[in-house]
Amino acid sequence: MCKLVPDGYFPTYRQLTPDYLISRGIRALVLDVDNTLAPYEQPDPDPALLSWLRDMRQSGVALAVVSNNHSDRIARFTRDFDFPIIAGASKPLPKSFKKATEILGLPPRSVAAIGDQIYTDVLAARWARFGLVVVVPPIRDKRDAFTRFKRLCERPVMRRLFRREGIAMPPKQNKKEKRSDHSDRT
Numbered sequence: 001m002c003k004l005v006p007d008g009y010f011p012t013y014r015q016l017t018p019d020y021l022i023s024r025g026i027r028a029l030v031l032d033v034d035n036t037l038a039p040y041e042q043p044d045p046d047p048a049l050l051s052w053l054r055d056m057r058q059s060g061v062a063l064a065v066v067s068n069n070h071s072d073r074i075a076r077f078t079r080d081f082d083f084p085i086i087a088g089a090s091k092p093l094p095k096s097f098k099k100a101t102e103i104l105g106l107p108p109r110s111v112a113a114i115g116d117q118i119y120t121d122v123l124a125a126r127w128a129r130f131g132l133v134v135v136v137p138p139i140r141d142k143r144d145a146f147t148r149f150k151r152l153c154e155r156p157v158m159r160r161l162f163r164r165e166g167i168a169m170p171p172k173q174n175k176k177e178k179r180s181d182h183s184d185r186t
């Protein structure tokens, strides 16, 4: 359980700063895409994301994308990104995270991951021995039973994380609440 608790929590990816990473000895950040940088149905990166990515790199943080989503979606979303992209990653298997560190030419302890899922993003980063793993809440979850089950399984881990961070645990949300809560976060 302890290994599943992320090292940090941010309300959105935009609040993760180069200073935070660099002060922890991190030299590269591996990005999840869906529900971390954009909702599933958003085909292209928005200007705020492009600006955040630019800031990261200008501050000396290298970037890579590792996504479980299929290559067409990721190929379009990342078409203007000139850093390593790995789609169809099969997280939580750590192989794609390890491959990303090899391409970046950095030891895993100097690499961080950001994602929205405990049992894929966090677990893969732990198994790949990344130096840091941070999570964001999902921008807009799918409504299917599998997703709801996944989030239910994450709650004990998130409870520990929130307790450590001194954050109130959000209540379980019904479909209507969830939709309105995230309506301004695209």
Ligand SMILES: [Mg+2]
Pocket (backbone or CB within 6 Å): 032, 033, 034, 035, 036, 115, 116, 117
């Ligand atoms: Mg995701």
